[in-house]
Each structure stands twice: as structure tokens, then as C-alpha cells.
Amino acid sequence: MPYHIEPKVIIDGTLYTLLAFSVATWTVLLFKIWEFANNSYRNRHFNAAFWEASDLVQAQSLPADTAIGPQARIAQQGFSWLNESQQADGKRLKYIGSPAELLEHSLLVQMQKEQHLMESGLTLLASIGSTAPFVGLFGTVLGIMHAMHEITASGSTSLDVVAGPIGDALVATAIGIAVAVPAVLAYNFFLRRVKQxxxxxxxxxxxxxxxxxxxxSKAKV
Incomplete structure (x- = not known):
């Protein structure tokens, strides 16, 4: 144990780490709030225009400001597959098989991409929520060890000598918990939003x- 290192250096290093965690948490939190609100708005806007279209041709020609968002990108993937499959006429391996199953697979692949975009940042929130208390505890333990060493070296066990260093060390644990709580709450909230x-x-x-x-089917009839 490097007792020559000042306890303040260790505690400050821990606090700066927790500060970085806190900034990352709130950055991701605010961005995800905007992202989900924007996606909800785009999906509602696209849905209203899509279901008002008379056929798929008109739905494919929606204005650019309407065809934006997760559902719009899934629809565009479906339109692209339909157009390419008609041109390929079964001459490419990717279009050989049941059209229904192939189209469904193409749509599901795009949906998984959209889900991955929605889940971006959640791993960071989960990691911060699970590690921040331990980072704070790490600073507290090292701070207390240094405090005990100083108390032993001074030979005094008065309250003034003991309470100050130990109290400063416990601040790291408190801040670690304070950083972890918003990260865990945000992770659970956004995970539910992803499922919805x-x-x-x-x-x-x-x-x-x-x-x-x-x-x-109607076209074939």
C-alpha cells in the first residue's frame, strides 16, 4: 500500500471518475429522451400518411419529411425488397424461396437494426449503474486505510483526528450511490421504452x- 500518496489525491481521483460517470449518464439520458420522443413523433406522422395512401405505390411516394423514422425505414426496406425481387425474377439466390418468408425476413432484419439503434447507450447506463457504487467504495476504503495509518502514526485517537479523514472518505461512497441511482432508473425506463x-x-x-x-395476390389475379 503506497502510504506516501496523499489521501486527498485518491479521493479526488475517485470523485473525478464519478463525475465523468455522472456526465456520461446525463448525456445519454437527455439524448435518449430526445431520441424516443423524436421516434414517436416520426412514427405517428408516418403512420397517418401511410394508412391514408390508396395503394403501395402512393405509400412509397410519400413526401421526404414524412418518410422519416423507424417505421418509415422498415417500409422503405420492404419497398426496396419488392422492387428488387420483381426485377430479379428469381434469378438471384436471395430471392429464391417463398416471397412471404423472404419479405418477412427482410423486414425483421431492418427491425432488428432499428432495435439496436434504440438500445445504443443502454449498456453504458447499466455499466455505470453497476460499477459507480464500487468505485465510490474503492475510494472510501483507500481513504479509510490512509486515515488509519495517519491515526496510528500520530498516536492520537481523539474525535478530531478520527472523524475528519473518515468522514471525507465516506463522501466517495455517497457520491457513488448518487451517480448509480439515476443510471439504473434511466436504464430500466429506456429498456421498457425499447420494448414498447x-x-x-x-x-x-x-x-x-x-x-x-x-x-x-390481386396483381396476379
């Missing part, structure tokens, strides 16, 4: 698949 958005995307995939196959 995924359910909405799954419903849209099922609806798009049904409409695309129905339109294809």
Missing part, C-alpha cells in the same frame, strides 16, 4: 407484410 417501440414495429411489420402480399 419494438411491439409497435412488430405490429407494423405484420401489417405491411399482409398488405404487400394482398396487393401481390
Amino acid at each position: 417501440h419494438r411491439a409497435g414495429l412488430e405490429n407494423f411489420v405484420a401489417s405491411f407484410l399482409h398488405i404487400a402480399l394482398s396487393a401481390d
